Amino acid sequence: MELSEYLDRVRKLNPLVHHITNYVTVNDCANACLAVGASPVMADAIDEAGDMASISSALVLNIGTLNVSKVESMIEAGRSANAGGIPVIFDPVGQGATDFRNRMAAEIMSHVSMSVVRGNMSEILSLGGEHIHTKGVDTGGAVEIREAEAIASRLAEKWKAVVVISGASDIVTDGKHHVLIHNGCPQMSLITGSGCMCSTLIGAFCGAHPEDPFGSAAAAMAVMGLAGERAWDKWGREGLGHFHMGILDELGRMTGESLAKGARYEEN
Template sequence: MGFTEKSLSAVIEKVRFNSPLVHNITNYVTVNDCANVLLAVGASPIMADDIGEAAEITAISSALVLNIGTLNRRTIESMIASGKKANEIGVPVVLDPVGAGASSLRNRTVLELLERMRVQVIRGNLSEISFLAGLHYATKGVDAAESDRENNAVTVAKSVAAQYGCTAAVTGAVDTISDGNRTLRIHNGHSMLSRVTGTGCMTSALTGACAAVTRDFLAAAAAAVAAMGIAGELAYESAGNIGTGSFHIAVIDALSRLTQTLIEKRAMLDEA
């Protein structure tokens, strides 16, 4: 397959060079963090969720990220309009199905989004992606449920990738990313990332930035996931003993300081 640490670092470097505009229709719990991580890696964020401008903003953007974390009926219409516009003009779409499996509204919405638009990358935890794969799921709100760990992440990722013709990224202690043919596992990260709200949303935003600069969406998702994992490790080393608030800020600091050399030194990946 030829995937190396350099493959990932090259994508992040391209983001810094191109500074792509990334349109996020995301949730209000993490919208500020998503904007800041995009700025940290050199991308330009815009958060426009009103139906009066959503599709128009997508038309001038290089990627669209849809996040259903704080789902409401008003933004569903905007997501559909933006997704259709993105498909029309060839802008890649990243979907974060936050809490899929937790409520009938979330379940209906994520399936409707996937029916009404083409999505290039789906990023979620094991419970969320298991729901999309039609497997057993017992989601714990917006977190992965312990009982869902019996589902094999490689199988789940491959199944969703094949079903929706996309790249599927299942993030967790070990991250699994597949486009249905190629499958990678990334072993970076730190458990403290799960104690800060929004690190998954941030990873999806980063995926949008990476998808904006390469049409190899497996590489885009892997670069974003690895970048967040490495940032978590660096944040723990610098601020983990202070507390979760300092760790949170240190993650953004680490992303702003990521270099090709640092990524190539610390990235840990293998083929599944």
């Protein structure tokens, strides 16, 4: 897997990535999208959500700040994207925290075919029907990496989608192929938006490589993890604010060559 080619193609094609996402991290997502060479658009009104999805290269659905109207727009946009063969990325933020959130996530999944589903361990396991404690929008349980890989693989086959579980090592699987991404640093969990930015980058990479959501997701997670590592090395002593902005700096300056040199992953 040549991860460098994925990033180079994003920068070459400048895919339009439509987001219906949460208002806590919308600016982070827009800037991360621009930093890797894609173009963001955020349109959550049901009057235009479907039309915007139809002219985009990828659609990212994020349920971080959830309400019924937004879910209706997500389904409208998702159906439009599905009809046009446009990749859809689903980020079930906080899945497992409340009955409402669980029902809305299930409703979206029942109406929209996903190319990639990305979340932390508790979110993905809860979405898949596993019982695990969730604290707000954060992970609240421990599952061994190999057990998580097996569960993710089963869910990928069930959903006919690539499943990404973010963690100390990120799991990426389509049910047949598996990649563990070892880039990243623990401090990324201390800032708001790191997970949402991962989903945005997956959208950007899938937009440039719609035929390959598995490789796109793996490359995007490696890019985000490597950017986090480098930002912490450079700015960590200055504080979390500098670190946060440093991630965008590193995303913007990353090249296919530097990704190839810095990516740490194993395929199986």
